[in-house]
Structures are given as structure tokens and as C-alpha cells.
Amino acid sequence: MDMAKIEEAVRMILEGIGEDPDREGLVDTPKRVARMYEEVFSGLHEDPSEHLKVQFSEDHEEMVIVKDIPLYSMCEHHLIPFYGFAHVAYIPRKGKITGLSKLARVVEGYSKRPQLQERLTSQIADSIMKMLEPRGVLVVIEAEHMCMTMRGVKKPGSKTLTSAVRGIFKSSEVTRAEGFALIHGNRP
Ligand SMILES: Nc1nc2c(ncn2[C@@H]2O[C@H](COP(=O)(O)OP(=O)(O)OP(=O)(O)O)[C@@H](O)[C@H]2O)c(=O)[nH]1
Numbered sequence: 001m002d003m004a005k006i007e008e009a010v011r012m013i014l015e016g017i018g019e020d021p022d023r024e025g026l027v028d029t030p031k032r033v034a035r036m037y038e039e040v041f042s043g044l045h046e047d048p049s050e051h052l053k054v055q056f057s058e059d060h061e062e063m064v065i066v067k068d069i070p071l072y073s074m075c076e077h078h079l080i081p082f083y084g085f086a087h088v089a090y091i092p093r094k095g096k097i098t099g100l101s102k103l104a105r106v107v108e109g110y111s112k113r114p115q116l117q118e119r120l121t122s123q124i125a126d127s128i129m130k131m132l133e134p135r136g137v138l139v140v141i142e143a144e145h146m147c148m149t150m151r152g153v154k155k156p157g158s159k160t161l162t163s164a165v166r167g168i169f170k171s172s173e174v175t176r177a178e179g180f181a182l183i184h185g186n187r188p
């Protein structure tokens, strides 16, 4: 990442809003913001699918769900956060499973980019389909977009839900219903 360029840009934003970037409280802000962007956009410089190369063989062809994976991403329109939870379900094929944490790492990798919630949801599902070749994948993301709460239309508490269904979750209504029921089952 070009840290000097980010620092220069942050300085210009501060000037643009009528602030003095040289005043004591702001003097280190461009550097800080550059480090923060390096962290929150770190997923741009990795291929999150790589995490799914960790595979085990286990005689299990039933549903695996990791739910309530906390998620923080950045809306690509306004560069402010959207955050919430991701729920990931898949049904392995031929016993090909991955480490549970790897599913959360895939969510993390695709979140740490300028994103749209719809694209984030599909990228997670497609990555699992490609790497594990499972019978199906279901990804649900529920998130609050700060661009809709602290500014603009100002609707705090509104949640956006997106889902991506692949394989048997798409072709079988029963499997899809079971997946959604398990994901939402214990939520208040
Ligand atoms: N589909 C989708 N839209 C998003 C996402 N994040 C933000 N948006 C929307 O992107 C849109 C951008 O609309 P614009 O009219 O170009 O921008 P704006 O003038 O700031 O719009 P307002 O937010 O309505 O004030 C807004 O409606 C946002 O709510 C997302 O993840 N998915």
C-alpha cells in the first residue's frame, strides 16, 4: 500500500474541511489514518480462498454451519463501516471439509476491502464452492450500514440482510429452509 499517498490525501481532506492539519491534535492523524486503512483494507492484498486449502477428510456429508461470525467492512460508496454478522453453511461432498476458523478467515479476507454487502456475500459463497466443491453453500449476512445511520437517510437500527445460495441450497427448497432455520433459530 502507498502509505505516503494516503497521508497526503488525509492532509488534503483536513485542509478541505477547513481544519489546520498542523495543529497539535491533528499532526499525526494522516499517519494514523494510513495505518488504519492498511489494516481495514488488508484483504485487498490477499486471496482469501487460500485459507480453504486447509482440508481434512471426514465421513460427514451433513450440514456444517458457523454462525454469528462478527464482520466489519467498509462501504465502497462512502468509505464508512458496515458491520454485523455473517453465517456460513455448507454441505461437504466426499468428506472434504475445512477447518472451522478458515470459514471465518474467508469472511475476514473479503470484508477487509471497499465492499458492497451483496458482493461480499457472493464472494464468500463462490470461494467455498470453488475450493471445497461442496454439495452446496449458504451465506447470510446481516449488517448495519453507517452510511444509512449516521448520515444521509439516518435510519439507525435498520438492518440489511443478504443471502447467497449455491448448489443443493438452491435446488432443494427443504435444504434451504433447514439452513435458514438453523441460522436464525436461536436468534431473539
Ligand atoms: N446495494 C447496496 N447499496 C449500498 C451498500 N452500501 C451503501 N449502499 C448504498 O449506495 C447508495 C449510493 O447512493 P448515491 O445516491 O450515489 O449516494 P448518496 O447521495 O450518498 O446517497 P444517500 O445515502 O441516499 O444519501 C446509497 O443508497 C447507499 O445506501 C451496499 O452494500 N449495497
Ligand SMILES: [Zn+2]
Pocket: 075, 076, 077, 078, 079, 080, 145, 147, 148
Ligand atoms: Zn455507503
